[in-house]
Amino acid sequence: MNILLVLIPVxxxxxxxxxxxxxxxxxxxxxxxxxxxxxxxLMDDSPEPAEAPEDPSTPP
Numbered sequence: 001m002n003i004l005l006v007l008i009p010v011x012x013x014x015x016x017x018x019x020x021x022x023x024x025x026x027x028x029x030x031x032x033x034x035x036x037x038x039x040x041x042l043m044d045d046s047p048e049p050a051e052a053p054e055d056p057s058t059p060p
Contacts, residue, residue: 025031
């Protein structure tokens, strides 16, 4: 029964930290765009322009 004297305050502290982290995330716009991050890995990268071959006759 004495364990309840420890577990209840610890639980309240953990809940308080979770609520504080949630409000921090909301204030820092972490939940503004929920759809794009899940689709980004599936999108193709834009093709990079090919580099021109170097001319061996010109000095560096």
